């Protein structure tokens with residue numbers, strides 16, 4: 001009787017193991033496909049926006065690695081913040097980011113997004129983009145060349161292929177109060193719309 005029970009338990013464990021392996025293989029395939037079809041919002045801020053046209057056109061042709069531009073946030077999964085952000089611009093950046101559906105990723109292009117760069121003591125320009133929206137990849141330099149941006153995309157694709165759990169959109173969901181508090185320090189309560197309803201029911 002006991003042997004029969006143990007045999008049955010082993011069968012169940014093997015089945016569970018097979019299901020988990022299948023699920024993990026499917027997830028790996030999904031991650032691979034996702035990494036090779038990245039839709040980037042056609043949006044530029046700061047001087048880095050000048051480097052994006054050659055990156056996306058025939059000179060560097062980033063479409064070779066599966067990266068294309070799209071016109072609206074609802075179709076996009078990558079937002080490039082391509083340089084310094086004035087308070088006015090930051091508001092549009094946040095709004096665009098929140099309108100994008102998950103999974104979504106942010107590439108911060110240039111020193112200004114890391115520490116303010118040459119605008120570090122400006123009265124109307126932010127210093128650390130990461131205080132307001134989560135950043136997945138930083139590409140440093142002033143201004144970074146298309147090769148550097150392409151390398152940033154390759155790194156992001158590696159992260160997606162490896163199913164990195166610390167993707168920025170998850171941080172934004174889990175630490176939303178932190179980001180909203182920082183946003184409020186600049187805008188007060190004047191952030192419209194907040195899109196907080198988007199998080200309802202998600203885990």
Ligand code: SF4
Nearest residue numbers: 047083110112142143
């Ligand atoms: S990092 Fe340099 S190139 Fe980029 S936005 Fe700032 S000043 Fe311009």
